Amino acid sequence: xxxxxxxxxxxxxxxxxxxxxxxxxxxxxxxxxxxxxxxxxxxxxxxxxxxxxxxxxxxxxxxxxxxxxxxxxxxxxxxxxxxxxxxxxxxxxxxxxxxxxxxxxxxxxxxxxxxxxxxxxxxxxxxxxxxxxxxxxxxxxxxxxxxxxxxxxxxxxxxxxxxxxxxxxxxxxxxxxxxxxxxxxxxxxxxxxxxxxxxxxxxxxxxxxxxxxxxxxxxxxxxxxxxxxxxxxxxxxxxxxxxxxxxxxxxxxxxxxxxxxxxxxxxxxxxxxxxxxxxxxxxxxxxxxxxxxxxxxxxxxxxxxxxxxxxxxxxxxxxxxxxxxxxxxxxxxxxxxxxxxxxxxxxxxxxxxxxxxxxxxxxxxxxxxxxxxxxxxxxxxxxxxxxxxxxxxxxxxxxxxxxxxxxxxxxxxxxxxxxxxxxxxxxxxxxxxxxxxxxxxxxxxxxxxxxxxxxxxxx
Amino acid sequence: xxxxxxxxxxxxxxxxxxxxxxxxxxxxxxxxxxxxxxxxxxxxxxxxxxxxxxxxxxxxxxxxxxxxxxxxxxxxxxxxxxxxxxxxxxxxxxxxxxxxxxxxxxxxxxxxxxxxxxxxxxxxxxxxxxxxxxxxxxxxxxxxxxxxxxxxxxxxxxxxxxxxxxxxxxxxxxxxxxxxxxxxxxxxxxxxxxxxxxxxxxxxxxxxxxxxxxxxxxxxxxxxxxxxxxxxxxx
Numbered sequence: 001x002x003x004x005x006x007x008x009x010x011x012x013x014x015x016x017x018x019x020x021x022x023x024x025x026x027x028x029x030x031x032x033x034x035x036x037x038x039x040x041x042x043x044x045x046x047x048x049x050x051x052x053x054x055x056x057x058x059x060x061x062x063x064x065x066x067x068x069x070x071x072x073x074x075x076x077x078x079x080x081x082x083x084x085x086x087x088x089x090x091x092x093x094x095x096x097x098x099x100x101x102x103x104x105x106x107x108x109x110x111x112x113x114x115x116x117x118x119x120x121x122x123x124x125x126x127x128x129x130x131x132x133x134x135x136x137x138x139x140x141x142x143x144x145x146x147x148x149x150x151x152x153x154x155x156x157x158x159x160x161x162x163x164x165x166x167x168x169x170x171x172x173x174x175x176x177x178x179x180x181x182x183x184x185x186x187x188x189x190x191x192x193x194x195x196x197x198x199x200x201x202x203x204x205x206x207x208x209x210x211x212x213x214x215x216x217x218x219x220x221x222x223x224x225x226x227x228x229x230x231x232x233x234x235x236x237x238x239x240x241x242x243x244x245x246x247x248x249x250x251x252x253x254x255x256x257x258x259x260x261x262x263x264x265x266x267x268x269x270x271x272x273x274x275x276x277x278x279x280x281x282x283x284x285x286x287x288x289x290x291x292x293x294x295x296x297x298x299x300x301x302x303x304x305x306x307x308x309x310x311x312x313x314x315x316x317x318x319x320x321x322x323x324x325x326x327x328x329x330x331x332x333x334x335x336x337x338x339x340x341x342x343x344x345x346x347x348x349x350x351x352x353x354x355x356x357x358x359x360x361x362x363x364x365x366x367x368x369x370x371x372x373x374x375x376x377x378x379x380x381x382x383x384x385x386x387x388x389x390x391x392x393x394x395x396x397x398x399x400x401x402x403x404x405x406x407x408x409x410x411x412x413x414x415x416x417x418x419x420x421x422x423x424x425x426x427x428x429x430x431x432x433x434x435x436x437x438x439x440x441x442x443x444x445x446x447x448x449x450x451x452x453x454x455x456x457x458x459x
Numbered sequence: 460x461x462x463x464x465x466x467x468x469x470x471x472x473x474x475x476x477x478x479x480x481x482x483x484x485x486x487x488x489x490x491x492x493x494x495x496x497x498x499x500x501x502x503x504x505x506x507x508x509x510x511x512x513x514x515x516x517x518x519x520x521x522x523x524x525x526x527x528x529x530x531x532x533x534x535x536x537x538x539x540x541x542x543x544x545x546x547x548x549x550x551x552x553x554x555x556x557x558x559x560x561x562x563x564x565x566x567x568x569x570x571x572x573x574x575x576x577x578x579x580x581x582x583x584x585x586x587x588x589x590x591x592x593x594x595x596x597x598x599x600x601x602x603x604x605x606x607x608x609x610x611x612x613x614x615x616x617x618x619x620x621x622x623x624x625x626x627x628x629x630x631x632x633x634x635x636x637x638x639x640x641x642x643x644x645x646x647x648x649x650x651x652x653x654x655x656x657x658x659x660x661x662x663x664x665x666x667x668x669x670x671x672x673x674x675x676x677x678x679x680x681x682x683x684x685x686x687x688x689x690x691x692x693x694x
Contacts, residue, residue, distance in 0.1 A: 005573055016561055234527060355559050362571035363546020365539050378525065452518045456557055 001368055010376040017348070021380065024344040026433060028384025031337035033391035035330030036420075036428040042326045043419035046319050053308070060116075062283045062291060063306040064109075064298055066101055097302035100277035109283060113295055114290030119146055121280040124259045127194040127221070128247055130186070130228075133178040139193060140245035141254040147230075151243050157187035157230035164252035168193070169230040174246035183231035193224045193247070193261035222258050268380075271443070325381055334431075337384070338439040345377055345443035349450075356447055357455025372450035374440050381436025385429035392428070393420065464527075465658055466515070466626070471524035473510050473682075480531040480559045484510040486682040487524065492675075494625075497652050497659045499669030502679030504606035511679070512630045516551045517541045517658060528626070546575055550619025554634035556611045558603040564590060564614045567598045571621040589617035593647060607642035616647060618653070627651070631662040633668065641665070645672050 014021040025243050053059060096106055101120065109118045127134055146152070147159035147169060160167035168191055172183050180186045197220055208377040226249065283295050291309040349356070359369055396418035404414050473485040485507040485515055492498050502508050512566055513519040514526060517533055520541075526534045543625035545551075558567045567587035577585070590599055593613040603611050612632055629648060645661070649672045652659045663669050669676060676688045 001575055002576055002578070005579070008579075009573070352558065354477060358557050358559060358570070359574070360542070360544060361516070361551050361557070362574065362618065363542055364574045365542040367539075368542075368574055451512050456518075 001371070006371055006375040007379070009372055010379045011374055013348075014379060019141070020344060020347075023388070023391045024340050025380050027337040027340040028381060029388045029391055031330075031333035031335075031398065032385050032388025032428055032432045033395065034333040035431075036329070036389055036424065037395055037418070038326035038330045038421050039424055039428075040392060040418040041321070042323050043421060043424060044417045045322070046076045047069035047419045048415065048417075049315075057284075059288045059291070059307075059309045059312065060285050060416070061307065062285065062295055062298070064101065064281045064283055065279070065304040065306075066098070066277070067302050067304055070077055070227075101279075101281050102277040105277075106281065108279070109281065112294060114285045114287075115283055116282045116286045116296050117146075118148075119143070119284070120278040121282060122251075122254070122278055123245060125196060127202050128174070128178070129192040129194070130175075130178045130180065130189065135174060135177050137174060137246050139247045139249060140243070142243065142248045142252050144250055146243070147248065153233040155231045155233050157228070160229050160250050162252070163250040165250065166226045166253050167229045167250065168226040169248045170228055171234055171246040172198070172231055172233055175231060186228050186231055189228050191226050191228050193226055193249070193257075195224070195257055196220075197222050197258045219260075224257055314363035334435055341377060341380055341436050341439035342443060344380070345373060345440055346446070348376070349373065349443055349447045353450060353455050356450045357452040360450070360452035361456060366448040369450070370444045373444040373447045374437060377440025377444065378422045378433050380439050381433040382429065384436070385432030388432060389425055389428050396420075462491065462496075463630055464491045464658070465494040465496075465529060466492040467525075467527040468511075468515075469525045469527070471511070471514060471526065472522050473507075473514060473519070474522045484682055485514070485521070486677070488682070490677055490687065491683055493656055494537040494658060496650070496658055497661070497666070497672060498677060499666075499673035499675070499676045500660060500677045500679060501664060501666045501669055505681075507682035508664075508679055509630055510682070511564075512551075512628055512660070512662050515626075516549050516628045517544045518551075519662060540674050546571065547622055549628055550624040552612070552615050552619050552623070552627070552632045554631035556603070556615045556635075558611055558614055558618075562593060562605055563600045563602055564593045564606065564617075566581065567603070568617045568621055569613055571618060575622050577589040585621065586617070588660060589620055590614070592620075592651075593617045607640075609643060610639075612644050613647065616644075616651070620651070625656075625658060626661045627657050629659065629663075631663055632661065633663060633665060641668060642671075645669075648672070684692045 024240075103120075106118050106120055109115060119142070123138040125136070126139045127136050130138075144160055144163050152159065153167075155168075155172050160169065170186065170191070175183060175186050201220075232248075283294065283298075285291055288309060291307050295305045295307060356369055359372075400417055403417060408414070468488055468586040471485055471656060472483070475482045475484055488507070488511060500511065500668050510519070514521050514534075515617055517536070521534050524534070525532055528544075528548060533541070536544060541600055559570065562570065565583065568589050569582040572582040572585060587596075587599055590596060590613075593616050595610060595613050595617070598606060598610065601610075603614070606614065612635075616627075617633075627648065632648070633644055644684045645668055648659055648661065660667065661673070666676075670690060674689065674691050675688060677684060678686045678688075
């Protein structure tokens with residue numbers, strides 16, 4: 001028999017029993033529709049997360065801390081992972097341990113193969129005043145070069161012209177807190193940055209000694225005036241990115257300022273040689289496969305590192321578990337649908353018992369008979385798969401519209417919650433055909449084994 | 460027996476088991492059919508006629524003994540080889556016609572060509588030709604239920620001829636037909652035999668009808684061949 005004849009034969013037979021075919025295929029359509037919908041949702045979630053990570057090149061960053069520091073919260077992301085801790089004593093002793101993250105070290109850092117850029121992190125507490133509104137925040141020193149990179153998304157204005165001028169960039173979120181609704185309106189305005197300084201002048205010491213008011217520490221403040229040149233979008237999450245503050249100023253300007261560099265109270269308890277240098281340096285590597293070698297080099301030098309890349313595997317595991325769960329739920333529908341196929345095929349074969357006898361009498365082999373029915377079964381699967389895919393698409397479209405309709409009121413931008421990669425579409429149809437063929441094995445074997453003498457007996 | 464022994468049946472025995480009881484349907488049957496002969500097989504109900512027919516047609520296998528067709532032992536063929544034997548060497552006709560009810564006359568006749576791997580266009584062409592041959596040229600697209608018994612049997616004959624077999628086996632082809640139609644059907648078989656050089660083996664309990672057309676008669680009783688009689692010298 002020709003392949004085209006099998007298909008035509010199967011199609012004709014299914015068409016003859018329209019209602020039964022429709023109902024059986026309907027079961028498959030719902031089963032496959034549910035399964036594909038589940039998977040498409042899982043894929044959508046994973047795609048949204050991955051895209052966000054990839055857009056920011058989040059996997060290309062490594063945070064570097066001196067071995068003795070506890071580091072910011074991010075450094076202790078996963079205390080069980082060995083990467084989070086200082087390297088073992090076995091680490092190459094040939095190289096000198098790095099104790100302080102200073103400019104000299106930064107120079108060495110950029111020489112390491114695979115390192116694209118290094119961003120020292122320097123933040124200091126300051127009081128910000130814009131007009132009549134004041135906010136307390138950590139001010140970050142960021143080079144003009146970093147401000148012009150893809151790390152910074154401008155909402156208004158421009159990055160500062162160089163590393164020297166008294167210019168700042170602020171985030172849209174702190175502007176809101178300072179009572180400014182339109183980012184544009186802040187550009188060009190003057191902003192006052194008040195730093196904390198240790199004041200050992202006589203007057204201050206006397207004030208402290210005699211305890212006037214609540215002034216107990218030898219602390220004073222220093223005011224500086226800057227011009228707002230740009231407004232940037234605040235990153236949703238700090239993570240390993242080197243930009244994580246609300247106010248940014250250039251290094252040259254920062255050097256001219258008197259300030260107390262404290263990122264936490266714990267810094268007060270450290271010996272001064274250990275608070276020297278930068279608390280963190282963020283390294284950007286040229287590609288994700290450079291993360292591991294660069295990390296290894298840094299750890300040899302006695303430094304602690306953190307890269308999101310290390311957590312990729314865990315994330316993947318999470319995705320797989322999610323997919324498995326969705327698959328398990330989706331399989332319920334498929335199982336029910338496949339029982340429907342078995343039932344339909346058994347019924348069909350009983351009805352066409354005599355016809356099977358005729359097939360054999362006119363020269364059909366057992367294989368011919370089995371294939372005729374198996375193709376019918378597979379065709380149910382194919383139709384179910386194609387229409388199931390269409391159903392999944394329609395359902396996901398409706399859910400997407402409804403959910404986005406609700407979240408739009410909260411100001412959330414439109415999110416595509418479902419994703420239909422090509423392999424899911426082809427896989428859905430392929431799986432449907434496969435399940436149908438498996439469901440058809442038992443009934444079609446029965447058909448192939450029909451004894452023509454019995455089937456053709458005239459009674 | 461003189462002749463070429465185109466079909467040679469030797470000590471053919473078929474035993475069915477019905478539960479614990481064994482039924483001997485055919486007992487050491489021996490007969491020979493020459494090329495181009497029209498052989499009538501008759502006997503009472505349960506004499507083993509249909510069993511003989513199923514064995515000759517390759518639908519069933521003997522318990523012992525052998526069948527040779529053109530020198531080939533078909534009783535030793537595998538299941539798949541038997542299917543090919545049925546497809547190309549024999550055409551079968553049954554008492555109850557055994558047409559596929561949902562197919563038109565044309566589709567029924569074209570059905571065997573499907574398994575032979577004949578292209579669709581050729582299938583339709585050949586089926587139409589055969590229906591013209593059996594006198595149903597005007598009824599190609601009728602379904603079996605829209606045809607009379609005689610017409611249905613003609614469709615079945617056309618179907619049996621589809622793959623150009625050399626042997627035509629007819630199992631009580633007139634059992635469901637009136638005497639006038641029966642006469643016409645057997646005449647058609649006899650004519651086809653002459654036109655196409657077919658070898659025809661027809662089973663019937665209507666001895667008189669068989670004697671009118673057959674070259675030779677074989678009498679069965681309780682599964683055994685009790686006598687044979689040559690009526691005429693053949694075509």
